Amino acid sequence: MSTALAPARTGSDERLTGFAGEPLDQRRYRRMRFIRRFEETLLQLFEEGALNGTTHACIGQEADAVAVIEHLAEGDHIFSNHRCHGHYLAHSGDALGLLAEIMGKEAGVCRGMGGSQHICAPGFKSNGVQGGIVPNAAGIALANQLSGNDAVSVVFIGDGTLGEGVVYETLNMAALWKLPLLVVCEDNRWAQSTPIAANLAGDMAARFAAFGVPVREVDSTDVEELSAIAGEEVGLVRAGAGPRVLLIHTYRLCHHSKSDDERPEREIADRWLVEPLLVHGQRLDEADRRRIDDEVETALGEVVATARALP
Amino acid sequence: MIFAKELGDTLRGALTDDPRVVLLGEDIADPYGGAFKVTRGLSTAFPQRVRTTPISEGAIAGVSAGLALAGYRPIAEVMFGDFLTLMFDQVVNHIAKYQAMYAGQATCPVVVRAATGGHRGYGPTHSQSLEKHFLGVPHLRVVAASLFHDPREVFSDFLGRDEPVLYVEHKLLYPQHLTLPVNGRIGDLLATSEGGPLPTVRLSAVPVEDCTVSVLAYGYQAMLAAKVIERLAMEEEIFAELLVPAQIAPMDWAPVERSVAVTGRLVTVEEGADGWSWGTEAASVISRRLFGRLRRPVDVVASEATVIPSSKTKEASILVGSAQIEAAIRAAAR
Structure with a gap:
């Protein structure tokens, strides 16, 4: 199976997922911008009252989704969590299906049954309960191992998920059975409203290392740096190296779900100075950046209009 | 032939007939063959697909769920039905939900087998019949082993359908002989x-x-x-x-x-x-x-x-x- 960076899915809007032949730095910027603006648009639609239920935006963490998922191929599987929009959009580019789902419409990816946290599409699933998706992803990895293919099963968790016992049950089993599983832990420093200092004892990486599972740790919001590392990790898992952990220290710039943010303003402001779009955007010409911003804006505007008009 | 043996033969038949069948559970491998010996011999015949697990019921159920989502037919053994509590989240919020909450785009046909029941002097945490806590969980079938039902037909039903099922096996049934209806x-x-x-x-x-x-x-x-x-x-x-x-x-x-x-x-x-x-x-x-x-x-x-x-x-x-x-x-x- 090729480990070349995955192209945009056929059928997805190239203005959101990237044009064929587009330079890689532009495509990465475009995909992150797409996720960012999708999330911001959602929050706006919530304020308008156009959406039902709740949502968990990944603003500030877009680089993780784009960097990891561009290394995945047909046959690989992603299991994501409550904060799954970025992962799903990086995987599928399906803005309309996701928005329609969150709007509770029949045209949604799960016909309005799942909503924001419960998404299913080929090669992708998410669930809103913390931790339980980890053994599910390990089961998919076991299926791949038994089938003798070289597909990779990826599961995205957060620092808060490390409070769940089943994560450790699964790490143990995955290590014993050398399952082709990549755990991507996005440490965004806050579990809902609880800071990591009140949530997590000891050393985060050591928790994985205790099971003999290699941990690749990176503190970065730079999609280029993350992608280089993610590519190596995905490649190692695909080559049969057994389970591995990619531990990304990052930051959630938005509130946990909708309007529940009591974090220090100064801390958040500092992190806006190193947010992924800013970090990577500097690599692009001003003109290219603006053009991409405009294309994403236009395409998302069309998605919102189409979704609103759906029955 | 006693029920435990009939059930073991049923599982052997399922493993033989369907390469998607995988057995997971604590101490199920040979030579021990499970706390109640139901799986004795199976890990020798099918070493890849009959796996002894760590003592981790949540992961047993969760890994089974992933196998099922990927098209396999996992059968998970719970050594004592009392330990079903340790997989309740997987059963209720994962296994039983996936098909419906994904609008039919996935199926999660996990079979959970649990040895239940008392009258053996095993005390408060190894004797219970906790299945009532699973009755009424939407999209979960609960089936009880009995001497009047052929386990071959029961498992043929389980493996022929896409829904998850909890199969409760009262441990006092294991040494009994099946008594199936003959000529009415x-x-x-x-x-x-x-x-x-x-x-x-x-x-x-x-x-x-x-x-x-x-x-x-x-x-x-x-x-x-x-x-x-x-x-x-x-x-x-x-x-x-x-x-x-x-x-x-x-x-x-x-x-x-x-x-x-x-x-x-x-x-x-x-x-x-x-x-x-x-x-x-x-x-x-x-x-x-x-x-x-x-x-x-x-x-x-x-x-x-x-x-x-x-x-x-x-x-x-x-x-x-x-x-x-x-x-x-x-x-x-x-």
């Missing part, structure tokens, strides 16, 4: 089967028209109840019809309704703790559907709602057994 009889009792691959088996000494009470029971308690109704018929001419469903949730109430419509009396029997139970659900449904035709309130026989003592005499005093079943049938038939 099981021993001295008349026996008929109603409804599909997981039928409700109806047992009585005389035709139902001559019975004065219907008894609804499953699993090991159904085995006890069959002996009780046979004895009462032979020795005292108290005639009861026993109904033994395999699937206890969701329930096909039709055979029960047909029986109670004739007898006018219903006794339910279960080993789980009294209250908020299978029997109380039966009482609710049958009272509503046959209101005016019941001659007395539905009698629910269940175990005392307390911990299950280890002491033999104390355990016998709180768990349902033949004496409680007999007393309830006598009272109802009066």
Whole structure:
């Protein structure tokens, strides 16, 4: 199976997922911008009252989704969590299906049954309960191992998920059975409203290392740096190296779900100075950046209009 | 051949016939072959697909779920049904939900086998019948092993369908011989089967028209109840019809309704703790559907709602057994 960076899915809007032949730095910027603006648009639609239920935006963490998922191929599987929009959009580019789902419409990816946290599409699933998706992803990895293919099963968790016992049950089993599983832990420093200092004892990486599972740790919001590392990790898992952990220290710039943010303003402001779009955007010409911003804006505007008009 | 062996042969057949079948569980590999020896020999024959796991029920269920989502047919063994609590989140919020919450785009046909029940002196945490906590979980079937249902047909149903199922195996059934209906009889009792691959088996000494009470029971308690109704018929001419469903949730109430419509009396029997139970659900449904035709309130026989003592005499005093079943049938038939 090729480990070349995955192209945009056929059928997805190239203005959101990237044009064929587009330079890689532009495509990465475009995909992150797409996720960012999708999330911001959602929050706006919530304020308008156009959406039902709740949502968990990944603003500030877009680089993780784009960097990891561009290394995945047909046959690989992603299991994501409550904060799954970025992962799903990086995987599928399906803005309309996701928005329609969150709007509770029949045209949604799960016909309005799942909503924001419960998404299913080929090669992708998410669930809103913390931790339980980890053994599910390990089961998919076991299926791949038994089938003798070289597909990779990826599961995205957060620092808060490390409070769940089943994560450790699964790490143990995955290590014993050398399952082709990549755990991507996005440490965004806050579990809902609880800071990591009140949530997590000891050393985060050591928790994985205790099971003999290699941990690749990176503190970065730079999609280029993350992608280089993610590519190596995905490649190692695909080559049969057994389970591995990619531990990304990052930051959630938005509130946990909708309007529940009591974090220090100064801390958040500092992190806006190193947010992924800013970090990577500097690599692009001003003109290219603006053009991409405009294309994403236009395409998302069309998605919102189409979704609103759906029955 | 004893039930444990019949079940082991069934699993061996499933592994042989279907390369998607995978068995996971604690201590299931040879030479030990499982706490109740059901899987003995299977890991030797199928080393890749029969796997002993760490003591991690949540991961056993969760990995099974992932296998099922990926198209495999996992069968997970829970060494003691008491430990089902350790996989409750996986069963309720993952396994049972996936198909419906993903609008049918995925299926998660996990089979969970759990060794349940008391009367063995194993005490408060190794003797329970906790299946009542799984009754009514949407999209989860709960099926009880019995001596009147061929496990081959039961597993053929499980593996032929896309829904998850919890299969409860009372541990006192393992050393017993299956007693399947032959030519309309099981021993001295008349026996008929109603409804599909997981039928409700109806047992009585005389035709139902001559019975004065219907008894609804499953699993090991159904085995006890069959002996009780046979004895009462032979020795005292108290005639009861026993109904033994395999699937206890969701329930096909039709055979029960047909029986109670004739007898006018219903006794339910279960080993789980009294209250908020299978029997109380039966009482609710049958009272509503046959209101005016019941001659007395539905009698629910269940175990005392307390911990299950280890002491033999104390355990016998709180768990349902033949004496409680007999007393309830006598009272109802009066």
